[in-house]
Amino acid sequence: LSQDVTSIRVDSPTPYDVLVGTDLLHRLPGLLGDQSRRVGVVHAPSVTASAERVISVLSGQGLDVVPIPVPDGEAAKDATVAASCWQMLGRAGFTRSDALVTVGGGATSDLGGFVAATWLRGVRVVHVPTTLLGMVDAAVGGKTGINTDEGKNLVGAFHEPAGVLCDLATLVSLPRAELASGMAEVVKCGFIADPAILGLVEASPERALTPDSPELRELVERAIRVKAEVVSADFRETAGSAGHPGREALNYGHTLGHAIERAENYGVRHGEAISVGMVYVAELARVTGRLDTPTAARHRFVLDSVGLPTTYYFGVAWNQLLANMRVDKKSRGNVLRFVVLDGLARPAVLEGPDESLLEQAFNALAPSDR
Numbered sequence: 167l168s169q170d171v172t173s174i175r176v177d178s179p180t181p182y183d184v185l186v187g188t189d190l191l192h193r194l195p196g197l198l199g200d201q202s203r204r205v206g207v208v209h210a211p212s213v214t215a216s217a218e219r220v221i222s223v224l225s226g227q228g229l230d231v232v233p234i235p236v237p238d239g240e241a242a243k244d245a246t247v248a249a250s251c252w253q254m255l256g257r258a259g260f261t262r263s264d265a266l267v268t269v270g271g272g273a274t275s276d277l278g279g280f281v282a283a284t285w286l287r288g289v290r291v292v293h294v295p296t297t298l299l300g301m302v303d304a305a306v307g308g309k310t311g312i313n314t315d316e317g318k319n320l321v322g323a324f325h326e327p328a329g330v331l332c333d334l335a336t337l338v339s340l341p342r343a344e345l346a347s348g349m350a351e352v353v354k355c356g357f358i359a360d361p362a363i364l365g366l367v368e369a370s371p372e373r374a375l376t377p378d379s380p381e382l383r384e385l386v387e388r389a390i391r392v393k394a395e396v397v398s399a400d401f402r403e404t405a406g407s408a409g410h411p412g413r414e415a416l417n418y419g420h421t422l423g424h425a426i427e428r429a430e431n432y433g434v435r436h437g438e439a440i441s442v443g444m445v446y447v448a449e450l451a452r453v454t455g456r457l458d459t460p461t462a463a464r465h466r467f468v469l470d471s472v473g474l475p476t477t478y479y480f481g482v483a484w485n486q487l488l489a490n491m492r493v494d495k496k497s498r499g500n501v502l503r504f505v506v507l508d509g510l511a512r513p514a515v516l517e518g519p520d521e522s523l524l525e526q527a528f529n530a531l532a533p534s535d536r
């Protein structure tokens with residue numbers, strides 16, 4: 167039985183593969199390696215069916231499988247949840263050579279990755295992302311973490327997975343709004359590095375949002391390649407050369423996006439916030455004379471075509487957003503930093519732009535501006 171699987175390598179100090187395809191959960195043992203006796207399967211209630219398939223594949227290999235149910239979505243990224251995971255690992259006698267598998271969206275892989283990073287100072291973890299955002303972003307690159315009452319992702323660790331398995335079949339149950347949210351990160355990759363992504367979405371936004379379409383598969387693969395390349399270059403320390411902002415390029419649209427998420431008390435999806443954030447930085451790059459008008463306009467067009475917001479009318483004052491941007495953990499001191507484009511696939515960093523230009527770009531987000 168020949169299987170159509172795409173493999174994308176991430177060149178971290180311990181290189182690993184991201185597999186993309188449909189119905190490939192049986193490839194999991196290969197990614198996990200054969201040193202483990204016990205495997206904990208961290209999963210949320212929304213993906214019980216996928217988790218059960220993972221559990222049966224692993225049990226079929228003679229592994230001692232410990233199901234580790236965690237709360238749905240963001241509620242999993244909590245110190246008390248991490249503590250209950252540690253307790254289960256301790257009671258089941260997990261050693262350095264045992265492993266974890268996460269099955270779920272970015273929240274599940276962030277929590278599960280953090281538990282894997284911290285248990286005995288680090289055990290192997292394989293991510294099985296079940297959201298588009300998880301596949302193209304959260305599961306790749308090794309950032310893990312949880313939230314505290316004071317803010318999101320304030321506690322965490324770098325811990326590269328041993329492998330990532332993107333089974334597109336798991337996306338079939340994902341609500342369309344979640345799919346669109348992940349598409350914001352895919353479109354981001356199109357603007358910062360791979361414009362073919364934009365062409366694919368523009369050719370058929372509907373096919374792009376169809377889980378079993380060849381178009382979505384190609385989008386997922388292209389977006390993962392962008393992230394894998396940026397992350398790999400970062401490890402080779404070639405990032406930042408020739409004016410390329412390196413890994414920071416992935417932050418495109420995120421400076422204002424994060425400020426909006428905070429202002430909205432995380433009541434908006436991440437992809438929705440960064441969609442607005444990308445329209446904003448495109449406008450900022452335009453008013454600072456860096457980006458041409460058609461490319462700036464293309465942001466609205468592409469994002470709008472997949473149902474993402476391109477205007478901001480949530481009622482939050484500009485001053486509040488400006489204050490939020492200044493305390494973003496990616497800003498240095500109080501100087502605002504934005505990833506901007508000098509053209510398609512030409513990311514650069516804009517530091518401390520003039521406040522009047524910042525506000526001018528913001529005003530262009532008003533719904534009436536269109």
Ligand SMILES: NC(=O)c1ccc[n+]([C@@H]2O[C@H](COP(=O)([O-])OP(=O)(O)OC[C@H]3O[C@@H](n4cnc5c(N)ncnc54)[C@H](O)[C@@H]3O)[C@@H](O)[C@H]2O)c1
Nearest residue numbers: 212239240271272273296297299300303304309336339340
């Ligand atoms: N580590 C990183 O580099 C990185 C990068 C980006 C985002 N993140 C983190 O990822 C999280 C967001 O990830 P997300 O958008 O995947 O959200 P999520 O994990 O909260 O999942 C969104 C919702 O979809 C449900 N769900 C997941 N898979 C499903 C499926 N196949 N069918 C039906 N429902 C399903 C979840 O239970 C949840 O309710 C945030 O916590 C963010 O901080 C991390």
Ligand SMILES: [Zn+2]
Nearest residue numbers: 303351436440
């Ligand atoms: Zn993001």
